[in-house]
Amino acid sequence: MPINEIRDTIQGTIEIGDDGRGYMTRKINMLEGFRNEIISIDVFNDNLTFRNEVGYTEPTAYQVYISPYPIQPTDELWGPQDSQLPNSGPMAGDEQVLFKMQEMTKSAELNTSNLQPLNQFPSKQLAATPTNTWYSSHVYLTVLLWGQETVECSIKYSLFMKIKQTKANSTSVAMGQYKEFLDSQARLLTDTMVSYDPLDVPGYTFPMWKYGGIRPEIMISGTTALRYFNRVAAAANQEMTSRGALETAYQQATGMVNFDAAFGDPADNLPEWITLMDVAGVTSGELRQYPPPLKFFDNGNTMML
Numbered sequence: 001m002p003i004n005e006i007r008d009t010i011q012g013t014i015e016i017g018d019d020g021r022g023y024m025t026r027k028i029n030m031l032e033g034f035r036n037e038i039i040s041i042d043v044f045n046d047n048l049t050f051r052n053e054v055g056y057t058e059p060t061a062y063q064v065y066i067s068p069y070p071i072q073p074t075d076e077l078w079g080p081q082d083s084q085l086p087n088s089g090p091m092a093g094d095e096q097v098l099f100k101m102q103e104m105t106k107s108a109e110l111n112t113s114n115l116q117p118l119n120q121f122p123s124k125q126l127a128a129t130p131t132n133t134w135y136s137s138h139v140y141l142t143v144l145l146w147g148q149e150t151v152e153c154s155i156k157y158s159l160f161m162k163i164k165q166t167k168a169n170s171t172s173v174a175m176g177q178y179k180e181f182l183d184s185q186a187r188l189l190t191d192t193m194v195s196y197d198p199l200d201v202p203g204y205t206f207p208m209w210k211y212g213g214i215r216p217e218i219m220i221s222g223t224t225a226l227r228y229f230n231r232v233a234a235a236a237n238q239e240m241t242s243r244g245a246l247e248t249a250y251q252q253a254t255g256m257v258n259f260d261a262a263f264g265d266p267a268d269n270l271p272e273w274i275t276l277m278d279v280a281g282v283t284s285g286e287l288r289q290y291p292p293p294l295k296f297f298d299n300g301n302t303m304m305l
Contacts, residue, residue, distance in 0.1 A: 002164075002165055003039065003162060003163065004163050005160070006028065006159065006161040007159070008158075008159045009046075009156070010025075010026040010141045010155065010156075010159070011154075011157070012024065012155060013152050013154050013155070014152070014153055014155055015151070015153075016146075016147045016149055017150075018149050018150065020147060021145065022143075022144070022153065023142075023143070023145070024142070024143050024145075024155060025140050025141065026140065026142075027139075028159075029138050030137050030138055030165075031137060031165065032137040032173075033168065033173055034137075034166060034167060034168060035133060035165070035167075036133060036163050036164075036165055037132075037133045037163065037164045037165075037166070038098065038131045038163060039162040040160075040162045041098075041099050041122075041160070042161075043066070043099065043101050043120075043157055043158070043160075044157065044158040044159075044160075045156070046157065047154065047156050061085055061102070061104040061145075061146040061147075062103060062105075062145050063088065063089050063100065063101070063102040063143070064099075064101040064141070064142070064143050064144075065089055065097060065099065065100055065141075065142040065143075065144075066097075066100075066140070066141055066142075066159070066161075067097055067098055067139065067142065068096060068134045068139060068180040068184065069096065069180065070142055070184070071140070071144070072089075072184070072185075072186035073088070073089060073144065074087065074088060074089065074090060074186060074187065074188050075087065075188040075189050076091070076188075083104075085104075085146045087144075088144075089144050090187065091190065094183070094187075096180065096183040096184050097121070098132045098139065099120070099122070099132075100120060101118070102119060103118040103119070134176065135168065135172070135176030136177050136180050141157070143155055
């Protein structure tokens with residue numbers, strides 16, 4: 001399990017397009033057939049920070065990504081509510097993102113109160129400990145820019161990664177690379193929340209706060225337990241129950257009840273959780289009365305039918 005250090009840079013001059021956006025990326029090749037685990041990672045802006053002077057031609061915001069495949073712009077907005085920028089890269093929690101750093105250096109109105117400070121994912125504390133893994137034989141360093149149209153910007157970023165590479169079997173590598181390739185496909189919009197009126201929240205969750213304590217539960221009686229588990233002497237008399245009675249009890253134990261009522265039917269002394277220990281033939285259907293006879297080879301081994 002060798003530990004390798006990767007030092008690389010992405011630098012050059014990029015012209016902001018008519019839509020106020022710029023894009024540049026760099027591919028870093030690695031060895032094939034390994035499981036790559038990031039031990040620590042850091043990205044450094046060799047141009048220092050961007051300023052907020054009127055007429056300054058640097059971009060107003062940037063995002064830096066490290067990912068197994070090139071980052072695709074989405075339809076997401078990002079930034080403060082009054083100065084949001086279009087076509088952000090994927091969110092930091094996206095599966096394809098190994099590292100993300102962003103900063104908004106100049107809002108639309110040049111209002112310093114709207115500026116977004118530098119932040120990154122994973123945080124500086126987590127970036128110094130083992131974080132993400134991937135199987136592809138390459139990573140991409142991608143920079144997304146937002147700024148003044150048709151203005152040329154000089155971009156200089158340095159990358160440092162300490163990686164533990166573990167030899168993996170071909171199946172794991174193939175499945176990992178296939179997953180990373182699928183994850184890299186552009187997901188233009190993400191909406192994962194469920195929105196409730198705060199006054200309705202108790203109705204959408206467990207309303208036991210109205211009653212206090214835990215949800216009631218039917219306990220199994222001693223007689224039923226003995227009858228079910230058959231924990232009696234071999235020659236002792238024992239109470240028997242029919243298959244139909246057991247089927248009825250299981251059906252009643254899994255029936256719907258009111259939210260403040262106990263699961264199961266008290267009349268049968270059979271709680272709902274007993275169905276986890278069901279026996280074959282009670283709920284799965286009839287058993288064959290006469291199973292196929294066993295056949296044996298001459299050496300005594302069972303012949304599989």
